[in-house]
Amino acid sequence: MNARHRALAGLLGICLATATHAAPASFTGYGDFYRSLGGTLFPGSGTDMAMPCTDAPRNCVWVTSMGQALRRFDQTLWSGPGDLAMTPPAGVPDVAFDGEALVVGTQRWPLSDAINLAPAPWHDNAPIAAENVAVMTLWHRGSSVCLDIRQVSSGKGDRYTKVVLLHEKRLYVLPPLFGTCAAIREAPHHGFSYPSNTYLGAGMESDPEGLQVDYLLSDGITRVERYRLRFPDHDNPFVFEAMRE
Structure with a gap:
């Protein structure tokens, strides 16, 4: 990790540490979820x-x-x-x-x-x-x-x-x-962050309990945010509750 990414990760870590954890929000699609996070690189449709x-x-x-x-x-x-x-x-x-x-x-x-x-x-x-x-x-x-x-x-x-x-x-x-x-969001110094998603639960893709959403910088390493999604119906991963960790 270079000096710029270390400084950015430290700044974002301070912001996340002071953030208030809100109650889970419900969504019926990923587009609405990603847009709700703010700072999208591509607003509109x-x-x-x-x-x-x-x-x-x-x-x-x-x-x-x-x-x-x-x-x-x-x-x-x-x-x-x-x-x-x-x-x-x-x-x-x-x-x-x-x-x-x-x-x-x-x-x-x-x-x-x-x-x-x-x-x-x-x-x-x-x-x-x-x-x-x-x-x-x-x-x-x-x-x-x-x-x-x-x-x-x-x-x-x-x-x-x-x-x-x-x-x-x-x-x-x-x-x-x-x-x-x-889902792509703006980052400092003309950069961007993107979601790297992983299923949660022992069943993974066949029976997922939810999704872990890690927002990473373009170095593919530095995580700036994490969200946890819960699927009430494991067969429908497009309806979920989301909470920031």
Whole structure:
């Protein structure tokens, strides 16, 4: 841990030590819980991206504009959303994600070079097939860009979202368990913190009693806050009570 992180951890430790523990609060979704903590890096709501595909050979890419799709695959025959304009909506950055890299404007950020902060078994920067993604949501603020990538899945797959963050000219992959760009919070010195979530109880994923939410700085080590969530119904981890420790 460098001197800056030690100083920050000490300051946050003092703040936490003097904080008053409130009664548990009830939530019916993680978005509302994360936003209730304050200091979100991406306030407001995200923007759904579209997936046009070339006809032959078939290549797909998630974009905010058809112009980005044409820059990625220089082909004439495409299928996809008919209302996708050549330029992104006002105020939305021109973004593409082809499963191998995030593109913002003309700058390409390979996924293989990302700093991966996810624990095993998700500590993997392997490419993602664009057609295996069900929904992709873009979040942005200033030069920071974030993607919520929900892959096609079944069973407990709705608990996992791949989160890809571009911040201060660095690309990160964040933990997927109940992950979302809406959970990322501001930290001093243009930094950020993010939740690293762990099931509580002997049953873990198959029968979880709750969730431990550790907010870590971008070094992946320094914890700044911890919350404990309790699931009244172990089969529904999206309804819970939360308390700060």
